[in-house]
Structure formats: C-alpha cells, structure tokens
Amino acid sequence: MTDGTLEARLRVRPYALTGGRVRSSIELPLETIVRVTSRGEASTSELASERQQICRICTDLSSIAEVSAHLKLPLGVVRVLVGDMVTEGFLEANATVMTADQDPRPDLRLLERVLDGLQAL
C-alpha cells in the first residue's frame, strides 16, 4: 500500500481495464476458484496483457482474491476481468453453490467436511 506505483495504478488505471464497468457479468465471490481452460491456454498469447497474466496465474488453481493479490489490482477490477474471461470460455470458475433467495450459509454436509478437514490438519 505504500508503493507509490501501485497507489497510482489503483487511483487511475484499474477501471480503464474494464472499460469503466464496475460489475462483473457473473457473480464471483472473492473466494471463487478459477482455472484456465484448454481454450484459454491455447489462446493465451493472443490475449491482452492483463488477460495473459490472469491465464498464467490460473494455470494453478487460484481464487479471485489470489489473482487480485498477484496482479496488484483491486478485487472489483479482477471480478470484471475474470467474469468476462469465464463467459468467453478462457477460464472456468467454481464457488460454493448458493441461491440468491436462500440462506447463503454453507450446508451441514459441507460444514462437517470442514470440521473433519481441520481436525486432520
């Protein structure tokens, strides 16, 4: 945060990457796991530079938050970029499945698995 360059980028440039859009085309919680598709891999070199970087980061499984941290771009910007790339088939995404009108909390089975997983650490 004390990096002047980063500060400047955060103030001026990020939303230029999204054409001024602040909303993603699809809902992407910040913990959403993202992975490059084979189509994304095949087309990486033809993509814009920030999209290339996202494809490279997402060769390994990464969350939206990790992409944001590695690119030093705000979450909102990354959501828009990743949302576009998922829609276009360059990335695939996976989040905890929730429906908008339901209690958004994880269900019992998932909670039990988390508890088991923590115990096994």
Add this chain to the structure above:
Amino acid sequence: MAFKRSDPTRETGGAMPIPVKIVVAGGYAVGKTTFVGSISEIEPLTTEASLTSHSAGVDIAGAASKTTTTVAMDFGRIGLGDDLILYLFGTPGQDRFHFMWDDLVRGAIGAVVLVDTSRLEDCFAAVDYFESAGLPFVVAVNAFFGRIHHSLEDVREALAIPAGVPMMVTDARDRASTKATLLELAQHALANANAPS
C-alpha cells in the same frame, strides 16, 4: 456457462475443489495476519477492495479524480483434503469498513473476532455486525506474551457477547492454538446449523 473441456486427459483437469471461507476480524495490529499466517499454506497475500467496486450501476467513467475508499485485506489458504480449500480473510474491525463486510460474510462458515484486551473498542463494530448478520462467530482474545489483561468473563461482559458465543484465549503466533480456534468456530457453526433458527 460451463465450458466443455476439449482435452479431458489433461492432468490439471477434473473436478475443481470447493472454496470455503472464514472471516478473521479485529482492530489494527491485533494479530490478524499473524493468526492467518500461522496456519496458512502460503505466505499471507494482500488484496484491496475499493468502495467504488461495490457501487452497483454507477458509471465511474470520467470520475478518475474521485477519491475511493480502499481497504487492504490479508488472507491465507489451507487445503482441507483433496476437494476443499479454506480461505482465511483478515479484515479490519471498525465501522468504516462495513462496505465490504456484506460481501465477505456471504457464504462464510463464520468469523473469528480477534481481541486485544487493551483495546476492546476496536472490535465492537465487528461483533455487532456478525450478530445482526446471523453469522456464527467466536471471540478469541489474543494473548500477547502469554498474558491477557482481563478475564474472559470480563471481556464477555464488556463486549456484551451473548452466552452462546464461544470465547477463548488464543496465541496468534502458534499454529496449534490457531487450529484450536478454527475448530471451535467450525463446531459452533455446525451446532448453529443443526439448531432450528
């Protein structure tokens, strides 16, 4: 939406793990990042959220000079078995960061409120918020140098923590202690989910 993979034999393909998250809230320098880092598989990373990114429908083109509120969040990750990834998101506990909490708590397992007993007021807002959001949370007093200034019951009273909310002393530097705190939260969340609300 789903993209059909053209090469199903690729070794990175197949089912993707499910992400789950826990929110770690507390005042400045209470030890959130230390807590996250003590158990995370990666060095904690930092991401920034800005208020403008949540202003639905607002066209910000041409408003480059507008000041935006940004907040840095440190986070870590832990693989739980082959198919779950747990993210721990550290967030400041004060009122002015409310704008991002709705987003953070949506779908979360629950929250750990980290408390420094010499600055209890730093976590009032977080406790209020999680309570009204119905998010399961535990209150963990971080014992700097193994000491806390007040008993847990005094802290419970000072923060008006309901009787059903677990409280514990933790040491944010210690992996076993952090694990015990997360386990307490997971058990509490499970008990909450089992109870009719």
